[in-house]
Amino acid sequence: MNERSGIVTMRGNPVTLLGDEIKVGYQAPNFTVTGTDLKPVDFSSFxxxxxxxxxxxxxxxxxCDMSTRRFNQEAATLGDNVExxxxxxxxxxxxxxxxxxxxVDRVITLSDHKNASFGTAYGVLIKEFRLLSRAVFVVDSQGIVRYCEIVKEIADSPNFDAALACVKECS
Incomplete structure (x- = not known):
């Protein structure tokens, strides 16, 4: 598995990301995670x-709490074609x-704990802690990655405005 260093820090200390880098224009990789109902959820279902x-x-x-609440609040303005x-x-x-x-009732929370399928497919699994790095991806209705941000310092927030502007262009 590909290991990438120097991209992300946790409390100022560099960590290693596992998996390949995802870039704008790529076909979004499929992954399988677990829903809160304990059933598998394939990204292809979206x-x-x-x-x-x-x-x-x-x-x-x-x-993470603040980010998820922010996206939940923004969901009301994005329409039915956005998940x-x-x-x-x-x-x-x-x-x-x-x-x-x-x-939080508009954001779908999914767990990657079982196989790290998402983390490795999108290159955001932190080797040292088996946690996901903070990142935001926007995938359009055709399955193409239109935006990606891997937040340099894990304790920092993502660029909400840039991600949301991309969504509004895509949908």
Whole structure:
């Protein structure tokens, strides 16, 4: 598996990302994650929709919490052809609990804990911690990556405005 260093830091310390780099213009790789109902979810099931994929280390941390709440709030303005997926290594039970407590009902939370299928396919699995790096991808309705941001310092927020502007252009 491809290892990439020097792209991301955690609290200022460099970490290693596993998987190949995804770039704008690429066909979005398929992956299988687990829904909060414990059933497998294939990314291919979202074909025909524009998707924001927000990768976060854990919903139980302040920046991940804020990011997911922000995307949940923005979802109301994006229309029915846009899905927002937040993917983490959190267990599906923890994701369901968090969504209930946070009132998040427009973002689909998905767990990559089982096989790290998403993390390795999109090159955002942190080798040292088996967590996902903070990243945002926008995939259009044809399955083409139109935006990608791997946040340099994991404790920082992504560029919401750039991702949302891309979604509005794609949909």
């Amino acid at each position: 074909k025909g929709k524009t998707c924001i994929i927000s990768a976060v280390p854990s919903l139980d941390t302040p920046v 927002i997926l937040t993917i983490s290594m959190d267990l599906p039970f923890a994701q369901a609990r968090w969504c209930g407590a946070a009132g």
